[in-house]
Amino acid sequence: MTKHKPVQIVMIEDDEGHARLIEKNIRRAGISNELVHFTDGTAALDHLVNAPNGPALNGPALVLLDLNLPDMSGTDILARIKADERLHRVPVVVLTTTDDKREIARCYDLGCNVYITKPVNYESFADAIRQLGLFLSVIQLPDATEG
Amino acid sequence: MPQRAQKRVVRLSLAGVISSFVLVLLAFYFVVRGFDANERADALVAHSYDVKDTISDISRYMERAEAARRGYLLDRNPARVETLKDSVAHLAPNIERLKSKTVDNPEQQARIEALHPVIQAQLDDMRQTILLAQRGDMEGAVALFRKQAELQRLGTIRRIAGEFENTENRLLASRGAMEQSALERLQTYLGLVVIALLFTGAATYMVLSRHSRELLASRMTLAGLNEGLEAAVAERTADLRRANEEIQRFAYIVSHDLRSPLVNVMGFTAELARADREISEFVDEVDSAQPGLVPDAVRAAAKEDMPEAIGFIRSSTQKMDRLINAILVLSRQGRRALAPEMLDMDGLLSTVVDTLSTLRDESNATIKIRTPLPALKHDRLAVDQIFSNLLENALKYRRPNVPGRIEVRGHAKGGRAIFEVEDNGRGIEEKDRERIFELFRRSGVQDKRGEGIGLANVRALAYRLGGTIEVRSVFGEGSTFVVNLPLEYVDDGKIGE
Numbered sequence A: 001m002t003k004h005k006p007v008q009i010v011m012i013e014d015d016e017g018h019a020r021l022i023e024k025n026i027r028r029a030g031i032s033n034e035l036v037h038f039t040d041g042t043a044a045l046d047h048l049v050n051a052p053n054g055p056a057l058n059g060p061a062l063v064l065l066d067l068n069l070p071d072m073s074g075t076d077i078l079a080r081i082k083a084d085e086r087l088h089r090v091p092v093v094v095l096t097t098t099d100d101k102r103e104i105a106r107c108y109d110l111g112c113n114v115y116i117t118k119p120v121n122y123e124s125f126a127d128a129i130r131q132l133g134l135f136l137s138v139i140q141l142p143d144a145t146e147g
Numbered sequence B: 001m002p003q004r005a006q007k008r009v010v011r012l013s014l015a016g017v018i019s020s021f022v023l024v025l026l027a028f029y030f031v032v033r034g035f036d037a038n039e040r041a042d043a044l045v046a047h048s049y050d051v052k053d054t055i056s057d058i059s060r061y062m063e064r065a066e067a068a069r070r071g072y073l074l075d076r077n078p079a080r081v082e083t084l085k086d087s088v089a090h091l092a093p094n095i096e097r098l099k100s101k102t103v104d105n106p107e108q109q110a111r112i113e114a115l116h117p118v119i120q121a122q123l124d125d126m127r128q129t130i131l132l133a134q135r136g137d138m139e140g141a142v143a144l145f146r147k148q149a150e151l152q153r154l155g156t157i158r159r160i161a162g163e164f165e166n167t168e169n170r171l172l173a174s175r176g177a178m179e180q181s182a183l184e185r186l187q188t189y190l191g192l193v194v195i196a197l198l199f200t201g202a203a204t205y206m207v208l209s210r211h212s213r214e215l216l217a218s219r220m221t222l223a224g225l226n227e228g229l230e231a232a233v234a235e236r237t238a239d240l241r242r243a244n245e246e247i248q249r250f251a252y253i254v255s256h257d258l259r260s261p262l263v264n265v266m267g268f269t270a271e272l273a274r275a276d277r278e279i280s281e282f283v284d285e286v287d288s289a290q291p292g293l294v295p296d297a298v299r300a301a302a303k304e305d306m307p308e309a310i311g312f313i314r315s316s317t318q319k320m321d322r323l324i325n326a327i328l329v330l331s332r333q334g335r336r337a338l339a340p341e342m343l344d345m346d347g348l349l350s351t352v353v354d355t356l357s358t359l360r361d362e363s364n365a366t367i368k369i370r371t372p373l374p375a376l377k378h379d380r381l382a383v384d385q386i387f388s389n390l391l392e393n394a395l396k397y398r399r400p401n402v403p404g405r406i407e408v409r410g411h412a413k414g415g416r417a418i419f420e421v422e423d424n425g426r427g428i429e430e431k432d433r434e435r436i437f438e439l440f441r442r443s444g445v446q447d448k449r450g451e452g453i454g455l456a457n458v459r460a461l462a463y464r465l466g467g468t469i470e471v472r473s474v475f476g477e478g479s480t481f482v483v484n485l486p487l488e489y490v491d492d493g494k495i496g497e
Helices: A016-028 A041-050 A074-083 A101-110 A122-138 B003-075 B078-101 B106-135 B138-150 B153-289 B296-335 B345-355 B357-363 B380-396 B454-464
Strands: A008-012 A035-038 A061-065 A092-096 A114-117 B340-343 B366-369 B376-379 B405-413 B416-423 B468-474 B478-486
Touching: A008 A016, A008 A041, A016 A035, A016 A122, A016 B153, A035 A041, A041 A074, A061 A074, A074 A092, A074 A101, A101 A114, A114 A122, A122 B153, B003 B078, B003 B106, B003 B138, B003 B153, B078 B106, B106 B138, B106 B153, B153 B296, B296 B454, B340 B380, B345 B357, B345 B366, B345 B380, B357 B380, B366 B380, B376 B380, B380 B405, B380 B416, B380 B454, B380 B478, B454 B468, B454 B478
Parallel strands: A008 A035, A008 A061, A061 A092, A092 A114, B366 B405
Antiparallel strands: B340 B376, B405 B416, B416 B478, B468 B478
């Protein structure tokens, strides 16, 4: 792909089961990138902004974001990412159960790059994640350090 | 104000008006009577003076005649005889007049009777004296005159005339007093009538003013009650709206939160199925490589029990997902902002029928729309969904082997539109006629797909548009759904999100 560091996948998902299913399907799609998982918004933001191997300080990243988190709303995290000049180019994939039209529109307004509704039907869910994996394997991510 | 009190007031005021009228008539009568009495008194006074004049005329003419006689005896001037004759000529008519004027008074008549011979005698004396004087017998005449003078006839006449006059004066006074008292009585009556009139007027006024005060008071009480009622209604409406919004928010949150674990159940069930596939493939491999090695129980678990369990988990979670989706749809429906617009219901219904044409043709049914339907000003989607659901139900729940005949009617009545969707389908048992509008409740034989959402949604929509829905049905013959909507949607301040 590039000589840059491999893209880190930051998954912010409070449901362990969902997280496991997402990871399994991403791996099945042949994506072997590093994947860090956070179950709450505070820890995730800390990682994004402050972690030495986090996207703000180091290397490209992609965020998988659930909207229903225990400590804050996913849209708040999205807004924070897009407001931070070191992070605002990081692609954000919102992956959540909400298929509410207003919610979707709001996420795109805030700068989310892709919005995926978690289908209850597992086959379509797995399919969606695999598609996402394919998508991840072909997209070019901007170099965060140049941002 | 009670009806009886109202009637009493009307009766009282009518009585007041009538008695006032009667009193005014009475007063008028007394006034007329007063004038009459006055006139009579005047006539009596005039009569009395007339009588007095006549009697004094008689006296005067007598005196004049006597003066003329004496003068003739002194200077024998024939003009004196003329004067005498003239005076005498006036006496007779005056006496007649006096008689006729006092015909009702025996006392005066008696006086006239007494007066009459005296006057006659006096006149005879005068005539004799003059005759003697004319013949030249002056001495005889004077002697006769002297003899006659001793008789004092004139004095008698004067006395009687005086008495006559006195009597008339007395009569005048007494009659005047009588008339006066009659007049005073009339005036008293009149005064009483006026007082009664004033009293009646005051009483009527009091009754009416008390009545109008009561009316005013009751109107104010009514206005107060009205305001209170409006406030109470507004409060209740606000409460209901809050409760409704809360339920919808609750439904929304719950359905979302239920979805999350469901994703896991479905997901890991799929993982299980996947693992089971691996195991049963492995069992097949082992079986073909080394038959008899795999115990029957393991084979049954891998190839039958686990797929069966997984199948049930799947179908149940799928059903649960549909129900959750239904709640989501309903709660979203309630939160959707309505956009009222003019709706040509004829056109709207024919579009609805077009979208259902496949189902209609499969069902071998006919749908008849009795145009014109009343036009509405409402949210198009909401109205569309109401009639789509009702018509779809009518097409779905037919009687077997009976061609479906469905009719849509509508008419406007007092600011509301009443639509009827009638079918000849299988009908609804009486016990189910309320239940069918509840969420997830269904009626009759469960031979059609459905979650029990359609009519619950229809009713929620009808309520939201300010309307109602009810059903008439004969079980086994058909059903008629009656939708009652205001002609125009009135935004009650509910905020669509």
